[in-house]
Amino acid sequence: MSNYILTLGIFIVINGIVACGLNIIVGYAGQISLGHAAFFGIGAYTAALLATKAGFSFWMSLPVVIIVTGTVGLLLGLPSLRVREDFLAITTIGINFIVESIFMYVPFFGGALGIGGISRILFFGTRLREAGFLALAGSLLALSMLCSWWFARSWTGLACFSIRDDETAASSMGISPVLFKLIAFMAGTAMAGVGGSLYAHYMRFISATDFGFPVSVMILSMVVVGGMGTLWGPVLGALLLTVLPEVFRPLTEYRMLLYAALLLLMIRFQPGGLLGEYSVFRNLTRRLVGRGRS
């Protein structure tokens, strides 16, 4: 039982990291992405291949994973960020399907069987099992949030926010929309890579379907439900949307339908998410605590 709780905690934290990354793209830079799971997958596959084929430890591969996912994010972002919003949604879905099929059909990536036998993470010689792994993943989540926080306060963050609010006005202030969308895309996908690396070393067996389009929808739901552009929103979203499906196990078949319904409801009634500017939650805490900014 307690192992079950710890495992659930680990999934919450991994999803939280990946959602934090998507939040930089969607919440900070205002660019819709429906293919974030592709980068989660690229991170996981990079770590898995380095571990199984080159004998890299988690620690050795982590910087490589960050560079690889960030770079692929940059390359795939290059053409897609020049298109307008609705096309961007479709382009990112396309990227997700292409990446998933490459993992699925190219033998180098293990094909339909996926990749197994990925090593556990060693921390000063001890193998990290549930509790230790949760502590490590939690620290990486904290680090991701710290990066997000720093990003939001930097000049780069300000430039991204202004593009999100009004791209034309931003460019007439001297801010290059393409440059900052790419920076956001790169930072966000690199974070997804970190989540992927943790996922690979925790599951120790991965396959292409772990990173399909439904996962992208789930991650986007986390960001939207928790609150786009807020620091804690993606984490709260990851918590809720990782725990709720466990509670409603019998409804697993309808998961996608529920996510879609949830997304629509949120956009209709709470567009800022649970932690957004005018949300129920904010109003409540404001009433309880007096005032405050997250």
Added chain:
Amino acid sequence: MLLEARDLRVSYGDVEAVHGVSFHVEEGELVSIIGANGAGKTTILNTVMGIIPSRGGSIYFRDTEITALPSHIRARQGIRLVPERARVFPLLTVFENIMTGLYGLRKSTDVPSRLSWIYELFPVLKERAKQLAQTLSGGEQQQLAIARALVSQPRLLLVDEVSMGLMPILVEKVFEVLGYLNKEENLTILLVEQNALASLSISHRAYVLETGTISIEGDAGTLREDPGVRKAYLGA
């Protein structure tokens, strides 16, 4: 010459809105373009800023052609726009909105002194510094849009219809500020206005735009006395 447009043509889809317009602005001048609704004033300013591509003709800034440059590069060269209806960044605070104007310039700018200069011009912005821009009144948003464009010390300020939605006393104040900036700070301004009387009174020269073509150009004082202009734009 600071800005020169030669035979500028701009279209929306297949419909041409600006039919070969030529104008220029000298360093230190305040020049107005006046014209009725739909004449193409906003289209011209947006084309100078690089927001809308031109279909023909060319634009020169400080004697270098900028026709093909994207707007953020033009902004870096010192062109700033106060857009029609302000277009402040709604989810950023007033302070953050002003800071976007300094993007890429913070090293070469004395930021605190620039800010206090802005706040002196528009004291209300200092009071509201921490407020989200979307919570400002329309008039306050206009002031913020001017502040955001001015904070970078532009070489050329493009101003699109600042008087829109402002109460008369504020219109007067804004025009006073623009006149002051032009005279005392030697700021070059290209002004687009429906409020022809107010803009002609502070301008050196003016162009009258009629459905995408310049019909009259000349000294602001002369235009104010022109019977045709008086009849069409000054309500006299």
